[in-house]
Amino acid sequence: MSKITVQSLTCRYGTSVAVDGIDLTVHEGEFVAMLGPSGCGKTSTLRCLAGLEQPAHGRIFIGSTLVADGDAGHSVSPDKRGLGMVFQSYALWPHMNVFDNVAYPLRRQRIARSEIPGKVKRALALVGLQELAHRGIGELSGGQQQRAALARALAGEPQVLLLDEPLSNLDASLRAQMRQELRRIHREIRTTCVYVTHDQLEAATLADRVVVMRSGRIEQVGTPLEIFEAPATVWVAEFLGYDNFLQAEVMGYEGERLRARPLGWPTELLCVPPASNPRVGERMTRAFRSSSLGRRPAEATDGTIHAAVTDVIFTGDLTELVLDAHGSRLIARVAARSHGRHAATRPEVGSNIELSVPSEHVVVLPPAA
Numbered sequence: 142m143s144k145i146t147v148q149s150l151t152c153r154y155g156t157s158v159a160v161d162g163i164d165l166t167v168h169e170g171e172f173v174a175m176l177g178p179s180g181c182g183k184t185s186t187l188r189c190l191a192g193l194e195q196p197a198h199g200r201i202f203i204g205s206t207l208v209a210d211g212d213a214g215h216s217v218s219p220d221k222r223g224l225g226m227v228f229q230s231y232a233l234w235p236h237m238n239v240f241d242n243v244a245y246p247l248r249r250q251r252i253a254r255s256e257i258p259g260k261v262k263r264a265l266a267l268v269g270l271q272e273l274a275h276r277g278i279g280e281l282s283g284g285q286q287q288r289a290a291l292a293r294a295l296a297g298e299p300q301v302l303l304l305d306e307p308l309s310n311l312d313a314s315l316r317a318q319m320r321q322e323l324r325r326i327h328r329e330i331r332t333t334c335v336y337v338t339h340d341q342l343e344a345a346t347l348a349d350r351v352v353v354m355r356s357g358r359i360e361q362v363g364t365p366l367e368i369f370e371a372p373a374t375v376w377v378a379e380f381l382g383y384d385n386f387l388q389a390e391v392m393g394y395e396g397e398r399l400r401a402r403p404l405g406w407p408t409e410l411l412c413v414p415p416a417s418n419p420r421v422g423e424r425m426t427r428a429f430r431s432s433s434l435g436r437r438p439a440e441a442t443d444g445t446i447h448a449a450v451t452d453v454i455f456t457g458d459l460t461e462l463v464l465d466a467h468g469s470r471l472i473a474r475v476a477a478r479s480h481g482r483h484a485a486t487r488p489e490v491g492s493n494i495e496l497s498v499p500s501e502h503v504v505v506l507p508p509a510a
Contacts (some may be wrong), residue, residue, distance in 0.1 A: 142169045142333045143204035143223065143300035145190065150199035151211065152185045159185035161357035162199070170331040174338055174348035178380065182357040183337045184305060190335060191226055191303055192219035203301060220250070225294030225332075226303045229310070231286050233278045233293075239265070240274040243293045250297060264296035267326060284315040288322075295330065304336045308343060320346045341381060345369060353377055375426055375506050383428040385471050388508060391423045398500055401427060406467045408445065412503035419505070426506040431461070431472040433502035437495040446471070446496045450488045462488060464496075 145167040152160035160182040167173045175183040188194040189209060190201060196211030203224075208217040233242050243261045252260070265271045268288040273281065281289065287307060294302060308316045324347060327334060338344055344351045345365040353361045353368060361373040372378035375386065389401040392409055399414035412427060419425055437445055448471060452463035456474075464471040473496060488494055 142331060144169050144202075145301060145333060145335065146200075146202040147186075147190075148200045148202075150186065150189060150201065151197045152182070152189055152194055153197045158357055160189065160196075163354075163357075163359050165352060165359065165362075167333055167335060169333055172327050172334040172336065172347060172349045173352060174336045174344035174350075175352045175354060176338055176341065176344040177354035177360075178339060180356075181354040183352075183354050185357075186354075187303055187305055187335060187337050190301075191224060192216060192222055223300040224303055225297060225299035225301070227287075227290050227294045227305065227307045229306045231290040231307075231310075233286060233289055235278050238275050238277055239270060239281070239289050239292075242278065242289055243296050246293060247296055252297075260296050260298075261292075264292040267295060267329065268292045268322070283311050284319060287311060287315075287319060291323075291326070295326075295332075299332060302332045302334045304334065306338055306340075307336075308338075308340070316340075316343075323347055341369075353380070355380075370504075372428070372504060372506070375428065375508075378428045378504060378506060382430060383504065384431050385429050385434060387427045387469055389425055389427050391419045391421050391425060393421055399505070401425060401505075403427070403467070403469060405469070408447075410446070410498075410503075411500045412505055413500055415505045424508045426508050428504045428506055429498050429502050431474040434471060434473040434496055434498045435475060437497040446498070448494060448496060450490055450492050450494060453488060453490060464494075 147163060147165040150160055150163050175186060177183050185194060189196050195216050196209055198211040200207060201209040203222055208222050240261055243264055244257050247257045247260055262271060265274055268291050270288050270292060308319050311319060320343060336347060348365060350362060351365055351368045352359055355376060361368060361377050369381055372381055387403040389403045392400040392402050395411060398411045400409045400411060402409045446466050448464035448466040450462055451465050454461040459474045459476060462473040464473060
């Protein structure tokens with residue numbers, strides 16, 4: 142396994158900047174997920190690591206070896222970087238069976254012929270395909286093809302494993318299964334991994350650290366818990382599923398909690414203050430998930446939200462309530478089965494309800510730009 146060091150990396154396609162001067166360190170044996178929407182630069186970064194794109198500026202080290210220097214025009218070829226890579230399309234050869242697909246890069250690397258069968262068998266055993274070694278690629282399911290591609294990437298015992306949205310072609314059930322398999326495999330081999338995805342669940346499940354990218358730049362880096370519970374900006378919060386945002390003014394402190402009044406509201410709400418400890422009169426953004434907003438229990442002390450129901454949407458296991466609270470649009474999601482046989486208690490469009498959100502579920506962010 143090897144450490145990856147990225148310094149001031151810039152990647153361009155013509156006049157378009159895909160990656161804009163990022164710095165990143167991936168430690169030995171670490172699993173890092175690069176997360177972001179389409180066009181954010183995550184795949185371009187991965188391709189620069191793999192040697193499939195030449196950086197315009199910046200340097201990349203794998204271990205102590207300089208593998209790319211955009212300013213000097215230096216680039217080590219992909220096959221000399223000690224990498225394994227799993228592509229989104231799997232890129233398996235249909236005219237070869239599973240064994241030969243996994244063995245092919247070993248033969249290209251001129252591994253001793255006597256060593257190849259053992260390496261292939263170990264890689265296939267790692268992904269659970271040892272019984273299918275002589276089966277044709279067309280005879281495999283989507284999940285089995287994904288495993289074959291992973292085995293091929295691992296057979297050469299790479300120092301670094303790169304994965305470009307490898308689960309995106311699988312159905313939901315197979316994706317869940319493969320997430321668990323990837324966790325198990327990484328625990329066994331402890332290879333340094335960089336995993337590109339737009340799927341938040343994959344990033345949270347698999348990664349030691351998550352790198353959130355936006356418009357070619359790194360927006361935030363942290364553990365899954367840090368990223369999901371303490372997003373650094375409104376954009377990160379929105380991307381990660383926070384769907385209620387209130388612009389508010391700091392009114393003061395009550396013990397260890399901050400009192401803030403959403404703009405245009407007559408009432409104040411409580412939340413846990415950020416490390417910056419904003420001063421009275423400062424503007425801030427309160428963000429919370431729709432799943433945190435619920436009917437106000439009698440013992441609630443975080444402040445009451447009075448709202449009118451403007452729409453009720455059944456979404457399967459959840460019911461979505463669209464609300465108007467003093468001119469602010471809010472969304473609450475509650476378990477649908479809590480209504481089912483008790484439909485009479487379901488809020489109706491036009492009704493008024495009282496809600497609250499626990500202060501520890503509220504994230505305080507700088508005002509939206």
